[in-house]
Amino acid sequence: MGVFQKLFGALGGNSADSRSSRDNNTVQLLTEEVQTAYGHLSDARAALMELVSAQLSIEKNHVKPRRSALLRYEQETLEALRQGQSQKAAQLAQIMAGLENELAANQQVLDGYTSSINQIKQSIRNTERDILTMEREIQVVRALDSVNKAGEATQRLQGAQGKEYASDALARIRERQQQKTDEREAALQVHQGSGDSDLQAKLKSAGLIKADASAEQILQRLKVEQALSNERVRWVKNNKY
Numbered sequence: 001m002g003v004f005q006k007l008f009g010a011l012g013g014n015s016a017d018s019r020s021s022r023d024n025n026t027v028q029l030l031t032e033e034v035q036t037a038y039g040h041l042s043d044a045r046a047a048l049m050e051l052v053s054a055q056l057s058i059e060k061n062h063v064k065p066r067r068s069a070l071l072r073y074e075q076e077t078l079e080a081l082r083q084g085q086s087q088k089a090a091q092l093a094q095i096m097a098g099l100e101n102e103l104a105a106n107q108q109v110l111d112g113y114t115s116s117i118n119q120i121k122q123s124i125r126n127t128e129r130d131i132l133t134m135e136r137e138i139q140v141v142r143a144l145d146s147v148n149k150a151g152e153a154t155q156r157l158q159g160a161q162g163k164e165y166a167s168d169a170l171a172r173i174r175e176r177q178q179q180k181t182d183e184r185e186a187a188l189q190v191h192q193g194s195g196d197s198d199l200q201a202k203l204k205s206a207g208l209i210k211a212d213a214s215a216e217q218i219l220q221r222l223k224v225e226q227a228l229s230n231e232r233v234r235w236v237k238n239n240k241y
Contacts, residue, residue, distance in 0.1 A: 044127070
């Protein structure tokens, strides 16, 4: 099945869940196609290297040697003509004709390789650009999808009940954290043997230690105990049989 048939198959359904599933399938399908395209691109580069190797082989083994031979025979032919050796010049010219025909044939093959290689190079560049563009678009779509999901989660928390629950939960967490921090600080100061009056006052205020006794407090306590004792004595006298 071709990629377009796969895409059309992934586009069915109109409900929200169906559209979400369709979008996920489309992104996944395009991701797989990008990976497949990268594989084909790698194969194309390998084939291009083989063409370049063949091109270099023809140029090295067939074109360059014949060009060198032609230059050499051309110099020999000119020298024969200067010396009036017409028969030798004609023989050399015959050899040059054969070399030129061979060179022309090999040059035509070499030009064909060069043209094909240039076309394939351009196609590879265009394909690579298209793949990178598609890959970037897929990354953007994935990033936006994650952002949208995060936004939906935030909206759920910001609902009337959700927001109240989240705020209360966070407040409780902060309160417990602050309580633990205060306890650690107090324990640290006690452990360090701090005798500061400020620390004693804070501990007394927090109810962690009892306040110092005073003469007034002692008198008040004794008066209450005396009054209770007198009341018990009177009750016993009044309730005798």
